[in-house]
Amino acid sequence: MRTVWLWAGLWLCAGCGRAGLAQGESSGTLVRRVPGPGAAERYQTQAPPGVALIDDDVGTLAQAAVAASGLRPDPRLAALARWVGQWTEPDGAAPGQSALDEAAHQLGLVEPTPHILVIGSNDTPQAGARLAHDLSSLLSQRAYSHFGGAVVPRGELSVYVLCLAFRFVELQPVPRSLAAGQPIVLQGQLPAGYAQPAWAVTQPDGQVVRGEPGPGARFDYRLPTAARGVYRVELLAQSQLGMTVVANFPVFVGQAPPEQVALAAPRTATGQDAQSAAARLLESINSERAHSGLAPLTLDERLTRIALAHDADMLEHGFVGHTSKTTGDAADRVARAGIRSGLTLENIGRGYSPDEVHAGLMQSPGHRGNILSPLATHVGIGVSLQSEDGHVAYLVTELFTRVTPALQADARDQLLLAINQGRAGRRRSQLQENAALSAAASGAVKRCFEPDGDAAVMDALRSSLPAGSRVSVVLSVASSLEDLASVQALQEPAAREVGLSLAQGERADTPPNSLCALVLLAQ
Numbered sequence: 001m002r003t004v005w006l007w008a009g010l011w012l013c014a015g016c017g018r019a020g021l022a023q024g025e026s027s028g029t030l031v032r033r034v035p036g037p038g039a040a041e042r043y044q045t046q047a048p049p050g051v052a053l054i055d056d057d058v059g060t061l062a063q064a065a066v067a068a069s070g071l072r073p074d075p076r077l078a079a080l081a082r083w084v085g086q087w088t089e090p091d092g093a094a095p096g097q098s099a100l101d102e103a104a105h106q107l108g109l110v111e112p113t114p115h116i117l118v119i120g121s122n123d124t125p126q127a128g129a130r131l132a133h134d135l136s137s138l139l140s141q142r143a144y145s146h147f148g149g150a151v152v153p154r155g156e157l158s159v160y161v162l163c164l165a166f167r168f169v170e171l172q173p174v175p176r177s178l179a180a181g182q183p184i185v186l187q188g189q190l191p192a193g194y195a196q197p198a199w200a201v202t203q204p205d206g207q208v209v210r211g212e213p214g215p216g217a218r219f220d221y222r223l224p225t226a227a228r229g230v231y232r233v234e235l236l237a238q239s240q241l242g243m244t245v246v247a248n249f250p251v252f253v254g255q256a257p258p259e260q261v262a263l264a265a266p267r268t269a270t271g272q273d274a275q276s277a278a279a280r281l282l283e284s285i286n287s288e289r290a291h292s293g294l295a296p297l298t299l300d301e302r303l304t305r306i307a308l309a310h311d312a313d314m315l316e317h318g319f320v321g322h323t324s325k326t327t328g329d330a331a332d333r334v335a336r337a338g339i340r341s342g343l344t345l346e347n348i349g350r351g352y353s354p355d356e357v358h359a360g361l362m363q364s365p366g367h368r369g370n371i372l373s374p375l376a377t378h379v380g381i382g383v384s385l386q387s388e389d390g391h392v393a394y395l396v397t398e399l400f401t402r403v404t405p406a407l408q409a410d411a412r413d414q415l416l417l418a419i420n421q422g423r424a425g426r427r428r429s430q431l432q433e434n435a436a437l438s439a440a441a442s443g444a445v446k447r448c449f450e451p452d453g454d455a456a457v458m459d460a461l462r463s464s465l466p467a468g469s470r471v472s473v474v475l476s477v478a479s480s481l482e483d484l485a486s487v488q489a490l491q492e493p494a495a496r497e498v499g500l501s502l503a504q505g506e507r508a509d510t511p512p513n514s515l516c517a518l519v520l521l522a523q
Contacts (some may be wrong), residue, residue: 033260035507037083038076040108042173043249045188047146050075054082054150057158060128061149064135064162068147074165076107076147077114081161084116085152086262088159094118097360098352102261108176109237110247114165115144120157127160138164141318167245168194169235179281180254184223184233191217194237194246199366204253206292208369212240228254241321248364272354272382277394278304280354281381285371285398286347286361292372297400303380306333307397314348315395322346330399342479342511343402345370350395354383356397375480376400395439404479404513407504411481415517416500418485426491437471437499437520440464447506448477448516457518460500471499472521477514484517493520 052073053061065071083103088094094116095103101113117134121127138144171188178184190197194215203209204227211221213236225231235247250257272280286296310333313324323329327336332344347367351357360368369377378401386393408414420430426512442458446455457475465471474489499520506512 001074010130011205012100017430022441031079033262034061034147035089035263036102036106036259037079038107039259040076040176041107042175043105043108043110043171044173045110045167045169045171047072047074048076050078052078052148054078054148055152057124057151057160058149060131060160061151061162062445063128064131065147065149067132068139068144068164071144071147071164072516074146074148076109077146077163077165078150079107079148080104080109080114081116081148081163082150082152084118084163085154085159086163087148087452088118088120088154088161090121090154092118095261097356099261099263101133101363104256104261105176105249106257106261106276109165110169110171110174110249111165111167112248114163115142117160117162118166121160122157123157127158130497131143131160131162135162135164142166150436166340168237168244171235171247173249174249176250176257177252177255178225180225180228182200182225182253184221184225184231184251186219186221186223186233186235189218190246194239194244194324196238198236198243199223200234200236200369202365202368203227208365208372210366225251225253230255232363236366239321240323241319242323243366244321245364245366247284262346264470274385276356277383277385277396278381281358281398282379283384283433284355285379288371292407294372294374295377297376297379298377300380300401301336302339303334303378303399303401304382305380306337307380307382307399308384309333310397311380311382311395315386316385320348320350320371320395322348334399334401339401340506340511341401341403343373343375343400345373345376345400347371347398347400348396349398350393352393352394354394357394361398370398370400373400374482375402377403377405402479402511404511404515406513407502407515412500414483415485415502416498417497418481419490422485425492428493429496431495431521433500434497434499434520434522436466436503437522438498439499441501441518441520445501445516447504447517448475448503448518449507449514450505454514461518470522474521475516476519477510477516479511479514481515488521490521492521497522 036387052075084094104113119130144164145167146165152159169188195217197219198213199211199221201209231251236243237246314320327333331344334344347361347362347370349357380399382397384395443464444457447456447460450456476484476487478484501518503516506514
């Protein structure tokens with residue numbers, strides 16, 4: 001008798017209050033495209049009618065499924081299970097996570113890629129016992145809502161596959177393909193325990209756009225599609241573990257969805273220790289940033305220690321999420337370590353190689369947005385290894401913060417340029433600098449970082465402006481020139497002249513190296 005089995009799993013976590021994870025394929029060489037398991041016209045969360053356990057030896061699968069009391073059948077998961085069985089390698093290696101993700105989407109599934117149990121055996125009783133054992137183990141770790149399974153003959157073996165899904169949203173059907181210009185309509189409701197729905201989308205040009213979290217459990221969004229191409233859509237919701245991915249799927253605008261699935265070469269063991277894996281992830285992050293024209297991130301050992309501690313917390317207490325019962329959320333952990341930053345972002349991923357983890361993060365709009373945040377300057381990467389039935393799994397926490405660099409000599413000119421660019425986009429007149437107003441601003445802004453900074457600035461300004469001056473005063477503190485230039489008050493339509501000055505420092509209510517801008521607008 002010969003038994004080969006593999007568990008392929010996926011844990012998902014959204015990016016620090018914003019976004020989520022869909023696991024990706026490792027960097028294996030693409031060898032072929034194969035027929036997919038289906039060609040659904042719409043994504044939907046309501047299971048269609050049909051058989052949830054496929055093929056002749058359903059007794060073994062049924063026994064395991066019955067043990068999972070409370071799970072609801074979904075024939076699409078059975079179709080996915082049959083496809084996995086058809087394309088599992090002779091050595092038991094199931095299709096990689098990227099292929100599973102693509103196959104699930106072809107069936108109209110929207111939830112994060114299902115957990116897959118794969119067992120190859122020529123001994124039916126042993127296969128049934130193993131399925132029941134592994135299923136019981138999985139159910140003790142996570143909650144699932146739906147199942148489907150299949151048995152596929154493969155030479156001297158039968159491949160037993162059971163798919164378990166966790167469906168955290170009720171979503172009205174969404175077309176997988178749209179004409180250019182048609183909006184992506186997301187309507188539905190979150191279940192009990194989930195609230196504050198939000199969305200994130202990776203557009204065809206690779207840019208990530210996000211929606212702010214809404215109240216309650218219902219949502220109704222219309223996402224514009226200005227360009228042709230693939231839009232990767234994520235729905236997120238707040239839970240006791242922080243912001244959680246509840247749906248992640250591509251919508252094809254102005255083009256037909258693919259009918260085939262890309263199968264990469266089987267995954268091989270990387271043999272990388274935790275430190276080497278972290279170095280590989282940093283290399284991948286900075287390569288992505290360079291490709292997008294962004295500065296590389298600096299590795300911060302303090303952040304790495306925080307990330308490693310969160311890995312240990314998740315492993316010890318059996319959860320994967322941003323919010324811990326013992327340490328709070330990422331911002332809490334950073335603040336407790338004495339690190340002051342105006343930006344805290346966190347990615348959490350899990351996979352069987354650093355490349356697989358990184359690819360999965362980049363497939364998630366929220367996590368991709370964190371990696372490509374133009375405000376981030378530093379990162380800490382915690383990698384913890386888990387032995388999993390002959391495979392090494394990598395649990396990864398990436399923690400991003402910002403340390404504002406020192407002001408450059410041309411910072412004031414850059415701020416004025418950015419303000420006028422913003423005004424031009426709104427068809428406002430360009431502001432001309434008034435030397436007297438700039439001199440008054442320069443003398444007053446120096447007091448911005450005193451304990452009573454705002455009041456001190458205004459007192460200094462009143463004493464330096466000529467009597468009877470009629471100006472609008474905009475005083476703002478931020479961590480970047482872009483944020484300072486985006487203040488809505490700077491778009492005053494009647495303004496024609498401007499005086500401005502900058503200072504840098506910190507006080508009790510600001511992060512280190514904060515920027516303070518004092519802008520005076522006059523007609």
